[in-house]
Amino acid sequence: MSSSPLLEVAELRKNFGGVQAIDDLNFEIIEGELLGVIGPNGSGKTTAVNLISGFVKPTEGNISYRGKNITGWPPYKIVRLGIARTFQMVKPFYQLPAYKNMIIPLYSPRVKKIVGGKYGDRDAVALDLLEEVGFERDSFVAYKVASVLPQGYLKRLELAKAIALQPDLIILDELFSGLSLAEVASIVPIIEKLRQQGKTIIMIEHRLKELFRIADRVIVLNYGQKIADGSATEVMENPEVKNAYLGSE
């Protein structure tokens, strides 16, 4: 690889009690890449996201971002560096209307730094961002309290909150799960647009067909270990993957 990696994960380990959730995980991602992470249930995908985003501290190993060691940093500091994530189990602010949900990331120190102060009219910025992820402008859905929004919109809101932080690296934890085919189809262009803007993206997915269409490279986890790394076709032809991943279904 020509340029140095944006994110580098080296010899990462995490045990929960006796369970080895992540076992000697190594991978790197270069700027502008879309990396897919797949693996059977319980293979450590979400734990890997939690480790990178700082919500869980690793037992051993190193995570570095742009050459800076960020292992064990608290989540809010990692976000300020430019790594944003979404949650598989959506975490909106249920009491607040959708557009008010956006105020929280827009209030983030990172956004203030990039914008150079506060946005003049943050409600307008919030509505623009929501429109980008598919909250129709002429409907009232952006003004609805998050607790009454359907799952599809909550997932979009989750994505909008991550985009609002203007990150360089976005980690999408099973963004497509629980969505209909049509909904997935409408979100894919949003992700492609993010790529055109030069964002680096890590996608954890169970929806392989949709993922393989957009991913540059895929890594496969099983029992916390990386068992394959390469293009979608390469990975799917790997016998170990067939056995562990597809064989288990």
Add this chain to the structure above:
Amino acid sequence: MRNAESNSKSFKKRRKERIDRGIKARSSDIFALSSWREMLYLTAPRLIPIVGLLVLSVVLSHYWQRVLLSVSVFALLAISWDILAQSGMVSLGQALFFGTGAYLAGNMNHYFGWSPYITIPLATIFGGLLSTLFLLPVLRLRGIYFSMVTLVLPLMLVRIIEATRIFGGTEGLSGLGALPNRWVEVYLIIAALLASLFGFRRLMNSDFGLVLKAINDNDRSVMNAGINIYWFKTQALFIAAAIGAFAGAFMTHVYMFVGMPVFALDYSILPIAAAVVGGMGTLAGSMLGAFILVPLSELLRGLGGLRIVFYGLFLVVFTVAIPEGIFHYIQRKYHQFERWVEVER
């Protein structure tokens, strides 16, 4: 709405219309006011506490004026509790703030002879800081775990004072400096209460308040926005603690005494009852709750031993009948006020 005159010749048909219809634009902070009536509709809820307190301060007898002081102090503690609750910290120990402020003011007056005008502001700030320091180690705890610690801390402090006999031990410190007269007392606490009510209501509606409410809703999601939630919680804790410490320092100089009762459970439990009865999440509701519960408790004094039974009964009836809280109920009804208007042709 107002072209009824021009249409007067046409047939008259009337319908009901919400008063706030014309006032509320789509945005929550832009108002289109076109008459005194509409202005009054907006300002009345804000004028009621101000005018009400000023009138009360004049018309009340000396005895009930003292009750007003205690009501206001509980209202402040309830506001303080509400701010914490809105930030996701359910406190069972407002007495910690109250007692810390009270003891700080008492000691400054007793040992250094400082006047109440100095001890009250100092006790407010340092009481807030000290209480925040006490709770800082447990700020990471959530839910019931945080609550338990807040419950235990004031009880521990009482025992420390009792066992080590510091700050007057079980006797307390008496003969402390008083405020010049009862009018200063009354207007000082009224000013503090109104300033807290309107000031902190505004704060909770600002971006800062929004972050606090979001922490209450989902703290991991706030963290995920690059916001240090512990710093925000610390600030909320300081604000709430300072309000409680002010109340304690003020009461010390009203009673001219500070002793172990300032850490009593009353100061922890009554504010919660007030916030629940009045309605949580608005500060105004908490204040209203204190203005109902404390005088009620005074009125029931004549019943002797049965007082607490009736008081408890009242609490149960209210929380069952209006679980949302009195303030939320009134607010809802107020927004639903209707008037007859002529239908335009």
